[in-house]
Amino acid sequence: MSITLFAATTPGGSKSVTHTNSAAEPFRFPGGEWHLRVPTAEAPAFARVTGCDANDLVVLGLWADWVHSLGHRAVAHLPYLPAARADRGTPFGAQVYANLINTCNLDEVVVFDPHSPVAPSLINNVRIVESTAVIAERVIPSGNYEAILAPDAGAVHRAQLVADRMGLPLFTATKSRDFDTGKLTGFHAPENLPRLGRVLVVDDICDGGGTFMGLAKATGLHRDQLDLWVSHGIFSGRAPQLRESYGTVFTTDSHPGAANPEVAAEIIELAPYLSA
Ligand SMILES: O=P(O)(O)OC[C@H]1O[C@H](OP(=O)(O)OP(=O)(O)O)[C@H](O)[C@@H]1O
Numbered sequence: 001m002s003i004t005l006f007a008a009t010t011p012g013g014s015k016s017v018t019h020t021n022s023a024a025e026p027f028r029f030p031g032g033e034w035h036l037r038v039p040t041a042e043a044p045a046f047a048r049v050t051g052c053d054a055n056d057l058v059v060l061g062l063w064a065d066w067v068h069s070l071g072h073r074a075v076a077h078l079p080y081l082p083a084a085r086a087d088r089g090t091p092f093g094a095q096v097y098a099n100l101i102n103t104c105n106l107d108e109v110v111v112f113d114p115h116s117p118v119a120p121s122l123i124n125n126v127r128i129v130e131s132t133a134v135i136a137e138r139v140i141p142s143g144n145y146e147a148i149l150a151p152d153a154g155a156v157h158r159a160q161l162v163a164d165r166m167g168l169p170l171f172t173a174t175k176s177r178d179f180d181t182g183k184l185t186g187f188h189a190p191e192n193l194p195r196l197g198r199v200l201v202v203d204d205i206c207d208g209g210g211t212f213m214g215l216a217k218a219t220g221l222h223r224d225q226l227d228l229w230v231s232h233g234i235f236s237g238r239a240p241q242l243r244e245s246y247g248t249v250f251t252t253d254s255h256p257g258a259a260n261p262e263v264a265a266e267i268i269e270l271a272p273y274l275s276a
Pocket residue numbers: 085115151152154177179203204205206207208209210211212
């Protein structure tokens with residue numbers, strides 16, 4: 001499970017509120033159903049779900065029900081919006097997951113850099129946090145980059161926001177993927193990429209890493225010249241091979257896969273960026 005429940009406390013009677021782990025405890029009945037053992041005196045703060053385990057969404061619904069019974073707002077951070085990539089086709093995964101999330105009756109759902117506008121548009125009371133500030137504050141300053149590179153058309157919007165904020169040129173590559181099989185075909189790097197200096201590739205998700213290995217090869221750049229930012233590190237399958245093509249891989253703690261030790265990504269904590 002990857003759900004964490006937080007309580008609001010005011011240590012020593014101070015006016016500033018801090019967040020600590022809630023004493024509420026999810027458990028399963030012998031029949032398999034989830035339930036929540038709730039504390040008698042606690043002010044709930046928010047819930048955080050990382051990754052996409054559907055069990056967490058059931059616990060989230062139980063938590064929200066309890067929170068509402070106390071007269072509080074139920075706020076959930078779901079930085080990795082489940083099925084955001086399933087934004088077309090049948091079955092329509094983004095809609096099915098949105099239905100599950102909406103069933104929790106949340107007052108605010110905070111998501112980080114969703115794959116496209118489709119999935120968040122299906123979620124009630126959603127607030128989107130873009131990746132721009134995190135990249136600008138935590139990645140760019142130490143990298144001495146000459147340019148930002150978007151791996152495909154779908155990544156251009158988020159990469160453009162970063163390039164504009166940092167005053168760096170944006171380059172765009174292209175790739176093709178068969179949506180039904182997931183197979184990647186054909187990478188084309190822009191021809192006028194800087195041959196000296198360093199380039200930061202910016203995208204939303206790294207799954208098996210095929211996009212980024214194909215892209216690195218197409219650019220012809222050495223790993224000392226290429227770093228990678230992905231907002232969500234699933235890092236499945238051959239993703240550890242990214243080390244051969246990228247000097248540093250940056251990601252966030254939005255998905256448990258980010259901690260894959262063979263990828264050894266630099267993981268940036270999202271908590272400070274998700275709170276309103
Ligand atoms: O690590 P990988 O396995 O290569 O997957 C990562 C890529 O997949 C997603 O795009 P996708 O190809 O699904 O884009 P699309 O929605 O535009 O088809 C994502 O935006 C990355 O570009």
